[in-house]
Amino acid sequence: MKGQCVDQQVENEEIEISLLLEAIYLKYGYDFRGYARAHIKRRIMHQMALADLSNLSELQHKILYDRGFFYKILPDFSINVTEMFRDPSFYMTLRREVIPILKKYPAIKIWHAGCSTGEEVYSMAILLQEEGVTDNVQIYATDFNEAVLAQAQQGIYPISSIKEYTYNYQRAGGSGSFADYYTSQIDSVKIDASLKKNIVFADHNLVTDGVFGEMNMIICRNVLIYFTRKLQNQVIGLFVDSLCPRGFLGLGSKETIRFCEHAHKFESIAEEEKIYRKLIK
Amino acid sequence: MKTMSYEAVVIGASAGGVEALSKLLPLLHPRLPMPIIVVQHMSTRSDHYLTQYLDRICQLSVKEADEKEIISPGFIYFAPSNYHLLIEMDRTFSLAVDERVSFSRPSIDVLFETAADVYGRSLIGMILTGANSDGSRGIHKIKQYGGLAVVQDPLEAEIDKMPKSAIQSTEVDYILSLDKIGEFLNQFI
Ligand SMILES: C[S@@+](CC[C@H](N)C(=O)[O-])C[C@H]1O[C@@H](n2cnc3c(N)ncnc32)[C@H](O)[C@@H]1O
Numbered sequence: 001m002k003g004q005c006v007d008q009q010v011e012n013e014e015i016e017i018s019l020l021l022e023a024i025y026l027k028y029g030y031d032f033r034g035y036a037r038a039h040i041k042r043r044i045m046h047q048m049a050l051a052d053l054s055n056l057s058e059l060q061h062k063i064l065y066d067r068g069f070f071y072k073i074l075p076d077f078s079i080n081v082t083e084m085f086r087d088p089s090f091y092m093t094l095r096r097e098v099i100p101i102l103k104k105y106p107a108i109k110i111w112h113a114g115c116s117t118g119e120e121v122y123s124m125a126i127l128l129q130e131e132g133v134t135d136n137v138q139i140y141a142t143d144f145n146e147a148v149l150a151q152a153q154q155g156i157y158p159i160s161s162i163k164e165y166t167y168n169y170q171r172a173g174g175s176g177s178f179a180d181y182y183t184s185q186i187d188s189v190k191i192d193a194s195l196k197k198n199i200v201f202a203d204h205n206l207v208t209d210g211v212f213g214e215m216n217m218i219i220c221r222n223v224l225i226y227f228t229r230k231l232q233n234q235v236i237g238l239f240v241d242s243l244c245p246r247g248f249l250g251l252g253s254k255e256t257i258r259f260c261e262h263a264h265k266f267e268s269i270a271e272e273e274k275i276y277r278k279l280i281k
Numbered sequence: 282m283k284t285m286s287y288e289a290v291v292i293g294a295s296a297g298g299v300e301a302l303s304k305l306l307p308l309l310h311p312r313l314p315m316p317i318i319v320v321q322h323m324s325t326r327s328d329h330y331l332t333q334y335l336d337r338i339c340q341l342s343v344k345e346a347d348e349k350e351i352i353s354p355g356f357i358y359f360a361p362s363n364y365h366l367l368i369e370m371d372r373t374f375s376l377a378v379d380e381r382v383s384f385s386r387p388s389i390d391v392l393f394e395t396a397a398d399v400y401g402r403s404l405i406g407m408i409l410t411g412a413n414s415d416g417s418r419g420i421h422k423i424k425q426y427g428g429l430a431v432v433q434d435p436l437e438a439e440i441d442k443m444p445k446s447a448i449q450s451t452e453v454d455y456i457l458s459l460d461k462i463g464e465f466l467n468q469f470i
Pocket of ligand 1: 205252
């Protein structure tokens with residue numbers, strides 16, 4: 001391709017993607033307009049190729065007129081890759097620095113925003129159990145992708161990932177035997193029902209839904225990296241409003257609130273692990 | 282050659298890459314006017330050791346790319362292990378934890394393809410040693426968008442599969458040894 005054609009093509013693709021995201025928002029209410037563009041573009045181009053369409057306008061037409069098609073490709077816009085005790089040092093730090101403080105409260109509310117298929121939530125449940133926090137604790141686990149929420153609720157995971165999860169668990173300071181937390185089936189494991197008793201799973205969209213009241217701790221990991229700075233500000237604003245005074249916020253290892261407009265409302269508890277605490281004023 | 286100006290260099294390396302990069306990157310002149318952006322496949326549990334080490338031995342500053350960071354000359358950026366590295370139109374980085382692409386995260390293809398969108402014909406793509414074919418799609422797109430494709434000489438590469446696969450995927454502009462790649466880049470200062 002000649003230089004100018006390329007520039008023109010890339011420019012037009014940008015415009016068509018903006019239009020497509022606008023169309024999805026107007027038609028279905030899902031708002032991807034503030035998602036990091038390079039990423040959302042890759043997903044869209046991938047779907048366009050899979051559907052055997054030759055340009056973005058055709059894809060837009062199909063998305064608008066074929067509801068079934070939209071709901072079929074929707075899950076591809078959300079990346080659900082996750083694991084138990086992902087970044088073990090994060091959980092180790094929670095165990096050592098945060099749980100001892102939370103334990104002093106009469107009741108604890110924890111929100112996992114963007115919980116995907118639930119591995120992160122059960123990791124927290126294990127941690128709490130091992131630290132003796134079993135009563136008066138409520139975990140809200142939310143995601144905007146209903147399919148992954150249903151999986152999260154089931155708590156059934158492929159047996160092939162257990163080796164890695166066990167390794168993670170041990171490095172996260174696990175004090176028991178990881179095998180005590182699941183029962184093995186043929187090629188899968190089922191999370192022990194006792195871990196589920198304090199968890200509520202719910203549909204919640206961080207972009208378009210509201211505050212999730214008076215939380216003592218919010219965990220939102222590897223979700224904000226998919227958002228533009230502007231949307232990150234908006235969502236962290238939502239967290240500020242959802243946290244009680246001195247509430248904790250835990251982000252993914254490559255996410256930080258340092259450059260966000262709400263940064264001054266938090267102190268850093270463990271910068272390396274991206275664990276912050278809301279200031280009183 | 283010298284008349285053309287380039288805005289960025291993307292480099293992909295896999296098996297044997299740590300040695301190759303330790304040889305190539307220290308050769309680069311501190312006043313090189315374009316940023317260097319690197320994907321080196323690593324084991325998932327590796328830490329920041331590589332960038333710290335390279336920063337000590339290179340004349341340019343070496344660091345892991347942060348999400349939303351503005352891409353600037355004077356730096357050699359590395360994709361953090363376990364994250365894909367993407368480039369946005371406003372010349373900042375994005376990170377993603379999507380599935381592996383060609384069995385890899387970070388993936389060379391993901392970096393190269395997004396870089397081609399942003400830099401078009403002012404991009405240089407380089408494929409070094411490696412035992413898989415990640416980067417071949419990416420280097421093809423870079424060429425298609427008018428950029429320049431450089432591949433490490435398979436005869437010199439510790440593992441020649443990745444360079445060979447890149448050469449098969451597209452008509453590359455230069456096949457060079459690491460020393461020559463260093464000289465080639467330094468001519469742009
Ligand atoms: C990469 S996963 C992270 C899972 C888990 N927190 C972890 O770190 O392992 C990102 C999750 O964010 C969810 N997500 C993306 N956009 C969202 C939104 N607007 N509202 C709620 N959840 C969202 C996706 O559905 C996906 O499950």
